[in-house]
Amino acid sequence: MKFKTSLITSVLSLGLFGASASATATDLEVTHWWTSGGEAAAVKVFADAFNAGGDNWVDGAIAGSGGTARPIIISRIIGGEPMGATQLNHGRQAEELVEAGLMLDLTELAEKEGWTDIVRPSKLLESCTLDGKIYCVPVNIHSWQWMWTSLKAFETAGIEAPTNWGEFVAAAPKLREAGIIPLAVGGQAWQTSGMFGVMVIGIGGMDLWRSVYVEKNMDVINGEDMKKIWQAYDDARNLTDPKNSIQNWNDATNQVISGQAGAQIMGDWAQGEFSVAGQTAGVEYDCLPGLGNRAVLDTAGDAFYFPKNDDPEVTEAQLRMASMMLSKEVQVGFNLKKGSLPVRADVDLEAANACMKKGLEILANPENILPSGDQILNRDTQGQLEDLSSEFFADKSVTIEDAQARFSEILELAE
Amino acid sequence: MASITNPDNRRPVAKPPNKLFRNLSAKVAALPMIATALVIFVGCSAWSIFYSFTSSKSLPREKFVGIDQYVRLFKTSRWQESMENILIYGVCSLVFSLIVGFLLAVFLDQKIRFENTFRTIFLYPFALSFIVTGLVWQWILNQNFGIQKVIQDLGFTSFELDLLSNKDMAIYAIVIAGLWQGTGLVMALMLAGLRSIDQEIWKASRVDGIPAWRTYLFIVIPMMRPVFVTTLVLIAAGIVKVYDLVVALTDGGPGIASEVPAKYVYDYMFANNNLGQGLAASTVMLTTVLIILIPWGLMEFGEKKAKKQVIDG
Numbered sequence: 001m002k003f004k005t006s007l008i009t010s011v012l013s014l015g016l017f018g019a020s021a022s023a024t025a026t027d028l029e030v031t032h033w034w035t036s037g038g039e040a041a042a043v044k045v046f047a048d049a050f051n052a053g054g055d056n057w058v059d060g061a062i063a064g065s066g067g068t069a070r071p072i073i074i075s076r077i078i079g080g081e082p083m084g085a086t087q088l089n090h091g092r093q094a095e096e097l098v099e100a101g102l103m104l105d106l107t108e109l110a111e112k113e114g115w116t117d118i119v120r121p122s123k124l125l126e127s128c129t130l131d132g133k134i135y136c137v138p139v140n141i142h143s144w145q146w147m148w149t150s151l152k153a154f155e156t157a158g159i160e161a162p163t164n165w166g167e168f169v170a171a172a173p174k175l176r177e178a179g180i181i182p183l184a185v186g187g188q189a190w191q192t193s194g195m196f197g198v199m200v201i202g203i204g205g206m207d208l209w210r211s212v213y214v215e216k217n218m219d220v221i222n223g224e225d226m227k228k229i230w231q232a233y234d235d236a237r238n239l240t241d242p243k244n245s246i247q248n249w250n251d252a253t254n255q256v257i258s259g260q261a262g263a264q265i266m267g268d269w270a271q272g273e274f275s276v277a278g279q280t281a282g283v284e285y286d287c288l289p290g291l292g293n294r295a296v297l298d299t300a301g302d303a304f305y306f307p308k309n310d311d312p313e314v315t316e317a318q319l320r321m322a323s324m325m326l327s328k329e330v331q332v333g334f335n336l337k338k339g340s341l342p343v344r345a346d347v348d349l350e351a352a353n354a355c356m357k358k359g360l361e362i363l364a365n366p367e368n369i370l371p372s373g374d375q376i377l378n379r380d381t382q383g384q385l386e387d388l389s390s391e392f393f394a395d396k397s398v399t400i401e402d403a404q405a406r407f408s409e410i411l412e413l414a415e
Numbered sequence: 416m417a418s419i420t421n422p423d424n425r426r427p428v429a430k431p432p433n434k435l436f437r438n439l440s441a442k443v444a445a446l447p448m449i450a451t452a453l454v455i456f457v458g459c460s461a462w463s464i465f466y467s468f469t470s471s472k473s474l475p476r477e478k479f480v481g482i483d484q485y486v487r488l489f490k491t492s493r494w495q496e497s498m499e500n501i502l503i504y505g506v507c508s509l510v511f512s513l514i515v516g517f518l519l520a521v522f523l524d525q526k527i528r529f530e531n532t533f534r535t536i537f538l539y540p541f542a543l544s545f546i547v548t549g550l551v552w553q554w555i556l557n558q559n560f561g562i563q564k565v566i567q568d569l570g571f572t573s574f575e576l577d578l579l580s581n582k583d584m585a586i587y588a589i590v591i592a593g594l595w596q597g598t599g600l601v602m603a604l605m606l607a608g609l610r611s612i613d614q615e616i617w618k619a620s621r622v623d624g625i626p627a628w629r630t631y632l633f634i635v636i637p638m639m640r641p642v643f644v645t646t647l648v649l650i651a652a653g654i655v656k657v658y659d660l661v662v663a664l665t666d667g668g669p670g671i672a673s674e675v676p677a678k679y680v681y682d683y684m685f686a687n688n689n690l691g692q693g694l695a696a697s698t699v700m701l702t703t704v705l706i707i708l709i710p711w712g713l714m715e716f717g718e719k720k721a722k723k724q725v726i727d728g
Binding site: 067070071074075078096097100187188242243244245247378379380382383384387390391392393394395406409413 | 472473474487490491492493557558559577579580582666668669670671672681682683685686687688689692
């Protein structure tokens with residue numbers, strides 16, 4: 001009996017404490033799909049900074065890739081059960097949600113803090129803007145156009161590490177002889193389809209890329225230059241492990257880290273994994289932006305959206321979080337862990353490694369910057385391209401000609 | 416009814432009772448369920464079909480595009496692959512779970528020792544969700560630490576089991592995992608059916624000297640018809656909605672080799688924000704099911720009604 005009363009009082013006092021605490025601190029659930037080692041470390045920077053401000057970061061990590069997480073996030077918002085904040089790639093993914101008035105308008109805060117002046121490239125903020133209003137906070141710049149090579153693997157095979165795609169393809173047979181998988185890739189569709197995008201820019205160049213994805217010029221899409229890309233893509237599928245059972249990108253990165261595989265074509269988030277493993281750019285691994293052929297990077301990235309909420313306290317906490325995410329210290333801490341580049345130029349990046357510095361140098365010239373796939377193609381078209389590329393990669397009976405014809409059909413239908 | 420069919424019309428009351436008000440309380444009690452069924456099943460299906468003719472993206476919009484969504488659907492190789500796979504999965508799991516389930520039930524029905532233990536072992540996988548089943552089989556079939564590794568470690572170094580990374584075999588890995596999970600239930604149903612057969616029939620067949628297998632085949636199985644129908648409906652429903660098993664085991668891969676229709680619907684509705692395309696696919700699924708179901712239902716239940724009328728008359 002005595003135990004029971006003490007239990008009740010303690011529960012009551014806990015409840016009271018909880019109630020009084022919530023008057024000052026607000027719980028905000030944040031959904032995201034950052035679950036690999038480097039990513040989790042980066043999220044922790046956000047969470048710590050937010051908690052330090054007196055609020056409470058409730059982590060809502062969703063395992064799996066964005067493909068798994070996005071539908072969960074979107075259906076929660078549409079279903080009237082919004083989270084406090086959520087990661088989405090900016091661009092067209094959230095367009096309809098914004099149009100339907102489901103997202104919090106951040107314009108006032110943005111004007112007060114002068115986001116338009118500090119965010120660079122300005123395109124990032126533009127993708128957050130609809131009808132002159134700002135709806136999301138860009139937090140980092142990620143680019144897809146990187147190839148990561150394991151210097152150890154090439155040493156084992158007794159050859160020079162390649163400096164571009166052509167040398168890599170030429171070196172592949174030697175790697176095979178040494179029992180090393182030339183190209184590591186995970187089975188998820190977005191990885192193979194992203195790789196294709198990288199090849200279009202890395203091998204075909206900026207003009208080809210623009211006429212294919214932006215202008216959707218059918219003559220170019222069906223033409224000889226594009227066929228060369230498909231041939232290179234065909235090379236790539238023949239360089240992977242035929243018995244590949246890897247799904248996640250970070251498992252593939254780990255093959256490169258351990259020297260089981262020669263290289264991986266993956267965005268700069270892979271860099272977070274190399275640094276978690278304690279490797280240094282230029283010593284254990286190397287990075288080739290634009291496949292080593294062309295110094296071009298796109299500026300995709302992650303952004304946080306804040307779904308509308310009825311509770312004014314939550315709204316205030318959402319604005320506090322938005323402001324925190326763009327603050328200088330958080331930008332540096334977060335991006336160093338994540339392997340990405342900060343969205344503001346006025347921060348100190350002394351601690352950046354060799355690969356990040358390469359990236360910053362490329363981005364300093366606006367001519368080297370591409371819009372990302374998320375910003376020019378909608379999810380429907382991207383999904384179809386993912387299906388095509390993963391089928392092509394897994395099924396060698398799909399010929400280059402078939403694939404090119406289907407690629408042009410998909411882009412013809414694209415809006 | 417009798418008052419109409421009986422030519423003598425011996426009943427003094429002239430008016431036959433209104434058919435609608437017969438068993439009134441039972442009908443009132445069934446109303447909520449009828450309403451639910453109408454709104455949820457019929458209503459939502461109608462809604463889905465309606466929006467499959469629009470170009471809805473992530474939110475439903477009344478922008479009609481005719482049969483464009485269907486044209487695109489049937490041109491998509493992923494959908495063709497999905498339909499092929501569901502056919503393979505359907506035929507294999509229907510045939511094998513019925514045969515294996517029935518054989519296991521017969522085996523347990525031989526008054527063996529430890530029957531309870533065996534029954535539990537066979538039924539246990541059914542207690543696991545498809546997600547768990549998929550993960551378990553993913554590990555079992557993993558080439559680096561699954562069955563292949565175990566057998567190679569035993570000395571058979573050339574042994575290879577590449578179900579999951581072989582595009583022609585991946586769908587069979589799903590069949591195997593599905594059978595492992597579902598056969599126990601079929602067995603339990605069959606066992607219940609076998610137990611409901613009157614022992615006198617067995618005695619009679621033994622007296623006549625009929626071998627056991629013939630008794631099963633020609634006497635017991637026809638008598639178990641209702642059990643088979645129930646089982647069939649359960650298995651068929653499981654086949655059409657197979658999704659989570661695929662997601663957990665292969666995620667449709669390698670490439671698109673083990674995609675299924677339900678996954679296509681989900682992916683296009685939610686991941687790729689193309690509601691119209693997803694609904695067109697689900698409408699095709701519904702139509703396919705109806706094409707199989709309606710003739711079968713007419714045969715199964717229409718026949719009975721006719722028989723019953725003969726008996727009544």
